[in-house]
Amino acid sequence: MTSAMVTRHACPGLRPEPLASYLAGLGLIRVIGEQADPAVAAAWTPEGLVIGTTVPDIAVWLADEYIPTPVLSPWNNGSGFGLKDREPLRALQAVLTHPSPRLAPLREAIPVAREVASKARVMGWITDGGTGGDKGRVVQEFRNRCPDTLLPWIDAAVVLAGEDTVFPPLLGTGGNDGRLDFSTNFHQRLLQVIGASGNDRARSLAIARDLIDGTEAEQLADAAIGQFDPAGAGGPGSSRFGTAESLVNPWGYALFVEGALLFAASAVRRHRHAAGRAAMPFTVQGSPDGSASGAVGEESRGEVWTPVWRREFTLAEIKQMFAEARASWRGQPARRAVDFYAATRTLGVTRGIDEFTRYGLQRRNGLAFAAVPLARVDVREHAEVRLAAEVEDWAARFGGSDTSAAVGQAARGFQAAHLDYARDGGALPLARLLAALTRLEQAVGRSGRARDAVPVRYTPSAQQFLDVLRQAECPELRVAAGLASCATLPGPDQVAAPSRTLRQVLLPVDPPIPGDKSQPNGRWRDAPLIPGFGSRALPEVLAQVLIWRSRSAAAERGGEKFRGVTTFRLGVPVPAADLHTFASGTLDQEMLDLFLWSCLALNWRNVRHEWSPARPDVPVASLGLLEPLAAGITPGDGDGDGDEPGLALSPDWAARLVAGQVRAVHGEAAARLRRAGWDVAPPPPEGGAGDGVRIAAALVPRCLHSRSVLSLIAKQIKPLNSGDLL
16 A cells, blocks of 8 residues: 655635634644644745645535534523524524535534523523523533533633633633624534535635635625734724625634634643633733834733744644643743743744734724734844843832823833833833833832832842843943942941942832841832932932932941042943043933933842943043042052042032032142142133033943043052043
8 A cells, every 4th residue: 555645735815813814724724734644744834824735626625525513602602502593593594404514413413401590591501692691601511511622612711710700802702792792603613614505615616715825706704803913803993984894704714713622721720820801822911011003001902912833733732732821920820911922032932933923802893893913023132131030020029000001101111111021121121111110110109008018129230231231331331320329338326327229229219128038139218318310300419419428428437537529439430431422411311311210120230340441532531630530549559449538529519510610629629639639630721621410420430441540540650630530
């Protein structure tokens, strides 16, 4: 004996979009594999579905041999089993009297469904009015009594999880969308393709070829397509003439119902999906984020992510893929769109899947739902997406109806940024994610109710995040990292004067109390130490930080003699070129704000990083003079890390810079250095002193060049001039 020859059939009419076409492709693979060729294999290609099978002519096989899977929904009004179901009842009667043996499995199941529907009416499980009743009880009764051939349909349409009845959104609310019952439409389409005469067979063959080849030689059926093909669903505004009819290829409808059966939900329960949601393979909660067509508040039944594979899978492999429905993030099945995106970037989906088409089942046309294609998502490893796991749990607590408007808005901003990062990765999406987290934290800190409900957030180490953020390689990031990493040294009384980071200055957060394990991440406060972050210009806020730091440092020393105060003693040094660019006002302020908000979301303690130094092109003379003093000059070792600096900023200089007294401050600083024995430049001429607010702001972070300048001063290698100090 010789084995039958395998033919590869190109099916350009069956593509991943719209959803009806994708499901019809799945249905065609399934029925061929189960009824004609168990070794059938198929792949999605740019030209459409390609099927390798021993069936020589698929259209002929459909017209002559295909046996429909029984599909009945006695729990639904409009399914042919209600007392008022006229047209659906006619379809059932036509099936019962049809001479074709191919409809025998469906005919055998109809009496059982009628008995269950009759009992359900007596018991009050269903009502003829379409409201009330217990649909889940009817489903359970029918599942217990029906032939096994009906189980795939029942499990695809309804999930019974204990006391709960869940409707996977792919098939509406139990195999129907309002009064549009999918099983009834399936019966009506079968009657159009499984005829009793030769003429019927010729039309069936012709429309099967139309479906497979993507042609439209035959007239389509005037019938409802439901949510599966929004472009073909008709309705108001669907035509330039106003309203178009819904047109369907009968074979397409029959096969997409067959394909939907691969989405049976039984395996999902093994993956610990919660009972209160759409527990179905590759199905997650609905989200408008990540879609240009989505909108906040738009009603959604959920999302279906349909897998696309480019190499040939056998039917057994396809069934295994849908049975496992593997889309895991952090060891759990994906529940939201953002989780699914993360799964596609972190090897969390079944090997061999190349792409997913993301569909949102949204209410778009009156009361009707539509499967809207939201995106095509390629499967590729993007390990940096794993960083989202470090920050997403705290933010996931917000966004419900119990949050204030401000917190809810900030939570939605985080959710959108979260999805963007999980989808795209990269430095800027990560910056937007972290910035949105800081904004959410600020909103929570301003809400008394939210503060009482949640503790201060744990801040992950900035080190691994910086590895991604630095891909941006821009001065705005370097300045932002220098600012966010600023921290004070703790005072002798660490409770009264704890070490405080810039995050704990600008946000309504206090450091943790030493020894208090109940609040290890810090404590909420009614207002930040320095108000206005996010509502005032950043240089103005930072200038106030310098004033606060100058006064607090002076107060910490009390009546001790000192020759000035330093600013923050800890932090990632910023190249002098970047600080001078910041002081001159030529940085991209929007980009600087983005990176500062993002860097404030992280813990910079013990982070070590040095940027490549570069000399400024247009130095700000007063800033160059004041930078070493801001770091503190200790003649003993010259590195600015001594306990008591010999030369530093005067406590009142910060306030005077903000008041516009730049030339006067410059003169006093130069005089102080001259008295110590060093030659420095005189004050700049009138009009060339620079912006005092920006100079004060640029003095907050540590300068990368200060250490080398201080070393020269301490060793008194040569007199310093203004060029040396820059």
